Amino acid sequence: MQQPAAPPPAVSxxxxxxxEARALEKRFGTRRALADVGLTIGRGELxxxxxxxxxxxxTLLSILAGxxxxxxxxxxxxxxxxxxxxxxxxxxxxLTVRENLETFxxxxxxxxxxxxxDAALSACDLVERAHDRVDELSGGLRQRTNLAVGLLGDPExxxxxxxxxxxxxxxxxxxxxILTRLAxxxxxxxxxxxxxxxxxxxxDRVLVLADGELVFAGSPDALAAAVGAQxxxxxxxxxxxxxxxxx
Numbered sequence: 001m002q003q004p005a006a007p008p009p010a011v012s013x014x015x016x017x018x019x020e021a022r023a024l025e026k027r028f029g030t031r032r033a034l035a036d037v038g039l040t041i042g043r044g045e046l047x048x049x050x051x052x053x054x055x056x057x058x059t060l061l062s063i064l065a066g067x068x069x070x071x072x073x074x075x076x077x078x079x080x081x082x083x084x085x086x087x088x089x090x091x092x093x094x095l096t097v098r099e100n101l102e103t104f105x106x107x108x109x110x111x112x113x114x115x116x117x118d119a120a121l122s123a124c125d126l127v128e129r130a131h132d133r134v135d136e137l138s139g140g141l142r143q144r145t146n147l148a149v150g151l152l153g154d155p156e157x158x159x160x161x162x163x164x165x166x167x168x169x170x171x172x173x174x175x176x177x178i179l180t181r182l183a184x185x186x187x188x189x190x191x192x193x194x195x196x197x198x199x200x201x202x203x204d205r206v207l208v209l210a211d212g213e214l215v216f217a218g219s220p221d222a223l224a225a226a227v228g229a230q231x232x233x234x235x236x237x238x239x240x241x242x243x244x245x246x247x
Contacts, residue, residue: 015042015043015044015045016042016043016078017040017041017042017043017078018041018042018043018077018078018079018156018157018188019039019040019041019064019075019076019077019078019079019157019188019190020038020039020040020074020075020076020078021037021038021039021040021063021064021073021074021075021076022038022073022074022076023036023037023038023072023073023074024036024037024038024060024063024070024072024073024074024075025037025070025071025072025073026056026059026063026068026070026071026212027071032211032212033056033059033212034056034059034060034063034070034212035212035213036073036213036214037056037060037073037209037212037213037214038073038214039207039214039217041157041188041190042188043156043186043188044183044184044185044186044187044188045183045188045189045204045205046179046180046183046189046191046202046203046204047188047189047190047191047203047204047205047206047207048191048192048193048198048199048202048203048205048206048207049061049190049191049192049193049206049207049209050192050193050194050196050199050206050207050208050209050238051208051209051210052210052242052247053194054211055209055210055211055212056209056211056212057161057192057209058087058161058162058192060192060209061159061160061161061190061192062161063075064159064190065082065084065159066082067084077157079156079157079188080156081153081154081155081156081157082153082155082156082157082158082159083150083151083152083153083155083157083158083159084150084159085146085147085149085150085158085159085160085161085163086146086161087161087162087163087165089142089143089146090146090149091134091142091145091146091149092134093133093134093135094133094134094135095133095134096130096131096132096133096134097121097126097129097130097131097132097134097137097141097145097148098117098121098130098131100134100145100149101116101117101120101121101145101148101149101152102117104149104152105117105152108152108153110152110153116152116153116154117152119151119154120148120149120151120152121148123148123151123178123181123182124144124145124147124148124151124178125144125174125178126141126144126145126148129141138171139166139167139171140167140168140170140171140174140175143163143164143166143167143171143175144174144175144178147160147163147175147178151182155187156186156187156188157187157188157189157190158179158182158187158188158189158190159190159191160179160189160190160191160192161191161192162192162193162194163175163179163191163193164176164193164195164198165193165194165195172195172198176198176201176202179191179202180202196234196235196238197234197235199220199234200220200234203220204219205217205218205219206218206219206220206223208223208238208241208242210242210245210247211247215242215245215247216241220234223237223238223241224237226241226244227240227241227244229241
């Protein structure tokens with residue numbers, strides 16, 4: 001008896017695009033910060049932006065967040081709710097965690113402040129610290145409070161600039177457990193980091209900036225493969241890649 005044909009393999013649909021940028025240009029005086037940079041990010045993706053100091057990483061995120069204007073190019077935001085978590089903490093030290101969140105929610109003229117604050121506290125594992133003053137918190141808890149501010153608007157896209165720079169390994173692990181939960185729930189996350197191991201461990205894709213130019217976009221494994229460095233330490237592969245590009 002002829003066996004029935006096997007069903008065709010399932011084809012996964014591409015992620016729904018939440019943000020596109022094309023041909024971004026930015027100068028500060030005579031210094032070129034970005035040159036012809038383009039990217040896309042899809043729903044639920046974790047995308048890392050890595051590169052040497054002064055590569056343009058913070059400038060790129062600031063443009064995507066709408067904080068800084070580009071000198072050229074196009075940014076298309078396909079979602080309305082975008083969260084921004086800057087590297088520098090912008091919290092009120094003498095207010096409690098909850099009071100900070102309530103203050104920022106009102107400054108943003110958000111509705112249902114109590115519900116939004118409760119949701120952000122829960123998402124960032126801060127419920128038990130809600131009534132602690134910020135100046136009494138550890139660095140890791142302050143950074144989680146900073147993240148909670150960025151989540152008040154229930155963002156579909158979250159932009160973070162060097163979010164774990166000042167954290168110890170345990171604090172970084174706690175912070176990333178929060179971000180990976182958000183991504184699994186569908187939030188698109190784009191972050192800069194100089195800790196390239198975080199890009200290797202957590203990112204679906206990495207974008208490499210050098211001297212304002214986007215010189216690579218792909219998976220961490222693909223970056224290592226591009227310089228024949230599979231199996232080597234990712235940081236070593238990254239440095240080798242930059243050297244092949246003259247940086």
